[in-house]
Amino acid sequence: MDMRKFMNDKVIVITGASSGIGEAMAREYAAMGAKVVLGARREEELERVASEIETCGGKVAYIACDVTKEKDCQALIDKAVESYGRIDVMICNAGLSMRALFDDCDLEVLHRLMDVNFWGTVNCTKYALPWLQRSRGSLVGISSVAGIHGLPGRTGYSASKYAMTGFLDTIRIENLKKGVHVMTACPGFTASNVRFAALTADGTQQGETPRNEARMMTPEQVAHIVARGIRRRKRLCLMEWEGRATHHLKKFFPALVDRLFYMVMANEPDSPLKR
Numbered sequence: 001m002d003m004r005k006f007m008n009d010k011v012i013v014i015t016g017a018s019s020g021i022g023e024a025m026a027r028e029y030a031a032m033g034a035k036v037v038l039g040a041r042r043e044e045e046l047e048r049v050a051s052e053i054e055t056c057g058g059k060v061a062y063i064a065c066d067v068t069k070e071k072d073c074q075a076l077i078d079k080a081v082e083s084y085g086r087i088d089v090m091i092c093n094a095g096l097s098m099r100a101l102f103d104d105c106d107l108e109v110l111h112r113l114m115d116v117n118f119w120g121t122v123n124c125t126k127y128a129l130p131w132l133q134r135s136r137g138s139l140v141g142i143s144s145v146a147g148i149h150g151l152p153g154r155t156g157y158s159a160s161k162y163a164m165t166g167f168l169d170t171i172r173i174e175n176l177k178k179g180v181h182v183m184t185a186c187p188g189f190t191a192s193n194v195r196f197a198a199l200t201a202d203g204t205q206q207g208e209t210p211r212n213e214a215r216m217m218t219p220e221q222v223a224h225i226v227a228r229g230i231r232r233r234k235r236l237c238l239m240e241w242e243g244r245a246t247h248h249l250k251k252f253f254p255a256l257v258d259r260l261f262y263m264v265m266a267n268e269p270d271s272p273l274k275r
Contacts, residue, residue, distance in 0.1 A: 007029055105156070109203050
């Protein structure tokens, strides 16, 4: 089936839609004929994205939404239903990262990671799920390779993404007889704002990324691969060779994967790990 034909008229709710991967998904899916409903904390940025989508002829609704707040997530789902009468796809994309050794990290940093990455997914799923059951639609969590193997220097990030994966896997099983498709999508390192907003050990934003932007996936590439995964109703969407290699190698050589991850992360500029 042609992707544009598949996406046409679908109602797609996206969190974290004011920048990065969320914005790229909103633009691409609207251009394919989907009706997109956008949520993020920064209302002025949401307004910018929505206005540009409308200028290009797309159908869009939006509402300010902090995914850590249950009532905000309920309001986002209500906005989608009020605007378009149904929900076909719920994409839990809002995310927060970190970069610090656990030894040095304030525990509040881990609480914040769990609130956004895990509880944000739970909150949105709670209110979207009845509508997805009606449409036999798709629930998508934007996770990470850090959600399939521990990423040193990102303890809170890995923990929250593992939690997301376990939650989504269970939702999939509970809905086997209800026709709901559940997919965990795992991009590699992506050139998006989430890295600039990554928290340091004391909870402040790092403000810059130690990695080479030119060698990362683009948000547009991620958006395209996620759409293809939804169409194919995949359960796990691994987007580049490192993720696929990690997924397969850890089954047979977990200690080797540990050492490889340590080596790669220790070679980052200003890494908190010892080389």
